[in-house]
Amino acid sequence: MGDALRGKVAVITGAGRGIGRAVALFFAQEGAKVVVNDPGVNVDGTGGTTAVADEVVAAIRKAGGEAVANYDSVVTMQGGENIIKTALDAFGRLDIVVTCAGILRDRMVFNMTEEEWDAVIATHLKGTFTVVKPACVIFRQQRSGRIITVSSESGLIGNSGQANYGAAKSGIAGFTKVVARDMGRYGVTANCIAPRAYTRMTAGVPEAARQIRAQRGIAGIEEEEGITQWQPEDVAPFLAYLASDYASHINGQVFLVYGDTIALMSQPRLIKTIYKPTGYWTVEELREVLPKTLTKGLVNPAPPQPAPTGRPGA
Amino acid sequence: MTRLLEGKVAVVTGGGRGIGRAVCLALARHGAKVVVNDPGVNVDGTGFSQAPAQEVVDLIRAQGGTAVPNFDTVATMQGGENIIKTALDAFGTVDILVTCAGILRDRMIFNMTEEEWDAVIATHLKGTFTVVKYASIVMRQKRYGRIITFSSVSGLWGNSGQANYGAAKDGIAGFTRVIARDLGRYGITCNVISPGAETRMTQTVPEAARQLRAQRGILSSSTVTPRTFPRPPEAVAEVVVWLASDEAANVNGQIFHVAGNIVGLMNNPAVVKELRRPGGGRWTVEEIALLFPQTLGMDLVNPAPPQPPPQPTGQPAPAAPAPTPAS
Numbered sequence: 001m002g003d004a005l006r007g008k009v010a011v012i013t014g015a016g017r018g019i020g021r022a023v024a025l026f027f028a029q030e031g032a033k034v035v036v037n038d039p040g041v042n043v044d045g046t047g048g049t050t051a052v053a054d055e056v057v058a059a060i061r062k063a064g065g066e067a068v069a070n071y072d073s074v075v076t077m078q079g080g081e082n083i084i085k086t087a088l089d090a091f092g093r094l095d096i097v098v099t100c101a102g103i104l105r106d107r108m109v110f111n112m113t114e115e116e117w118d119a120v121i122a123t124h125l126k127g128t129f130t131v132v133k134p135a136c137v138i139f140r141q142q143r144s145g146r147i148i149t150v151s152s153e154s155g156l157i158g159n160s161g162q163a164n165y166g167a168a169k170s171g172i173a174g175f176t177k178v179v180a181r182d183m184g185r186y187g188v189t190a191n192c193i194a195p196r197a198y199t200r201m202t203a204g205v206p207e208a209a210r211q212i213r214a215q216r217g218i219a220g221i222e223e224e225e226g227i228t229q230w231q232p233e234d235v236a237p238f239l240a241y242l243a244s245d246y247a248s249h250i251n252g253q254v255f256l257v258y259g260d261t262i263a264l265m266s267q268p269r270l271i272k273t274i275y276k277p278t279g280y281w282t283v284e285e286l287r288e289v290l291p292k293t294l295t296k297g298l299v300n301p302a303p304p305q306p307a308p309t310g311r312p313g314a
Numbered sequence: 315m316t317r318l319l320e321g322k323v324a325v326v327t328g329g330g331r332g333i334g335r336a337v338c339l340a341l342a343r344h345g346a347k348v349v350v351n352d353p354g355v356n357v358d359g360t361g362f363s364q365a366p367a368q369e370v371v372d373l374i375r376a377q378g379g380t381a382v383p384n385f386d387t388v389a390t391m392q393g394g395e396n397i398i399k400t401a402l403d404a405f406g407t408v409d410i411l412v413t414c415a416g417i418l419r420d421r422m423i424f425n426m427t428e429e430e431w432d433a434v435i436a437t438h439l440k441g442t443f444t445v446v447k448y449a450s451i452v453m454r455q456k457r458y459g460r461i462i463t464f465s466s467v468s469g470l471w472g473n474s475g476q477a478n479y480g481a482a483k484d485g486i487a488g489f490t491r492v493i494a495r496d497l498g499r500y501g502i503t504c505n506v507i508s509p510g511a512e513t514r515m516t517q518t519v520p521e522a523a524r525q526l527r528a529q530r531g532i533l534s535s536s537t538v539t540p541r542t543f544p545r546p547p548e549a550v551a552e553v554v555v556w557l558a559s560d561e562a563a564n565v566n567g568q569i570f571h572v573a574g575n576i577v578g579l580m581n582n583p584a585v586v587k588e589l590r591r592p593g594g595g596r597w598t599v600e601e602i603a604l605l606f607p608q609t610l611g612m613d614l615v616n617p618a619p620p621q622p623p624p625q626p627t628g629q630p631a632p633a634a635p636a637p638t639p640a641s
Contacts (some may be wrong), residue, residue: 125435170575175480181474249616251618274577
């Protein structure tokens with residue numbers, strides 16, 4: 001049992017299961033008082049039970065730590081307010097917010113329904129905003145705070161069949177970069193992690209889907225190759241580091257975390273640029289120049305395949 | 315002039331003003347038949363007018379091109395479906411989709427309202443999905459298509475005061491990386507443009523805000539890119555024409571930055587440095603605290619360093635920034 005977070009108060013959304021649960025337990029071990037938020041829904045966002053958050057709170061208390069449960073949904077502003085208010089009511093302050101709450105509704109984009117889109121964007125993206133906003137009101141006043149959001153390689157790199165999830169997860173990275181700039185001057189940091197871990201959520205990606213992608217030459221994300229060996233508990237120590245006083249100057253970054261590995265990810269930057277001294281590039285010029293410069297050697301992540309014979313458009 | 319898009323059918327959302335307008339005109343000049351979508355709203359998304367879309371259609375027709383207007387919002391599935399249906403009804407298909415529609419509701423995160431969040435996410439992010447979904451059904455059937463979405467350095471790099479817009483715009487980049495993988499096998503390409511251009515939208519960012527950010531040491535796109543040359547929307551349209559052409563058939567899942575005289579390729583996120591604790595056993599916080607600063611943490615820059623709290627009037631500010639308070 002360490003004391004990297006001694007005396008701090010942490011709110012963790014989606015803390016009833018998976019990575020959120022591991023983070024809650026570890027933060028408590030490191031001395032933090034924890035609000036375990038989880039409405040206990042299914043992976044697709046349906047249902048609900050207080051049991052999963054209660055179980056984590058009980059485990060923390062049994063180990064000698066301090067925790068309270070909260071069952072609000074992150075998808076409403078009221079839910080976000082309530083979650084933050086739970087920390088203030090129970091522990092009188094707030095130092096750390098970690099947003100792990102998330103659901104999945106995978107579908108190819110041409111088949112994706114509005115409901116599948118809305119549910120995933122609401123939980124991940126708006127569900128990050130609803131909690132971070134009231135936390136920032138407090139952090140700005142006290143001139144300190146740690147925000148850790150959860151992105152995914154699905155959006156940062158791209159994973160077929162997850163247009164909603166990828167949009168949300170990449171959106172969270174963009175959101176976090178902005179929040180880092182809004183809040184940095186107040187002594188607050190905001191960073192984003194992309195975790196790899198074998199949880200209820202990743203176990204739901206069928207092996208068949210992975211094989212089809214491989215067979216069709218669609219670039220998958222490396223995560224899929226060894227997912228079962230990485231435990232949610234592996235991710236927690238680095239998050240505790242980011243949440244601690246050690247990391248007071250680390251702000252606006254994106255990290256990949258899994259197993260024994262912590263990695264810094266690049267953010268989109270200009271890596272090849274062409275400049276024309278007189279006016280803008282015309283398409284006549286671009287046709288000549290781009291294939292020799294910017295687009296030279298680019299690899300199509302999903303190259304065109306021949307149409308199945310006899311079934312046009314299948 | 316070589317006409318690169320002869321006979322192609324294009325849909326451009328937000329085609330009534332700014333970059334969308336320039337894209338419509340350029341696509342039509344290259345022989346594409348264009349659906350000019352624009353509900354003619356204000357920068358903040360309020361209001362409605364058919365005039366901007368109609369004006370662009372009239373201009374294209376006056377120049378001998380072919381175009382029809384559409385006034386639906388992109389923020390609903392029905393709107394997205396209607397926009398694509400306008401192309402099918404008028405021209406029988408859709409080959410090219412360019413999603414320029416967007417609004418702004420800037421606010422610091424701690425003051426941002428639900429309405430400001432929802433409106434921006436609905437227009438940019440869902441508004442990209444609603445049209446892409448219906449276009450991709452048609453494109454998949456014909457095994458051909460070009461989808462060009464619009465992101466922004468506000469999300470890709472991060473720009474203070476735009477948590478909603480930045481989330482939407484980096485979300486669009488992630489969305490496009492996924493659909494590039496969903497649709498590439500059907501001969502469809504999906505790419506992102508991060509534009510810099512002088513339009514009604516960028517005029518809303520006051521020069522005073524830029525100066526304030528610079529003064530406070532907050533990194534933003536405008537401190538990185540000084541405005542030393544003109545950035546007309548037409549510069550962006552030229553790159554869109556090329557990406558929409560058959561010549562860009564193998565360019566898929568990429569981010570291009572276009573601003574005035576420069577065209578750039580951006581990297582998609584990737585691992586740049588790794589720290590490993592091989593041989594099993596989990597990291598401890600103390601181990602990370604020992605190793606991180608000399609490995610991954612080296613050279614990391616805080617984009618908005620802590621500032622001293624405001625002093626009561628009449629008293630001088632402390633010389634050095636206050637340390638981050640430990641609790």
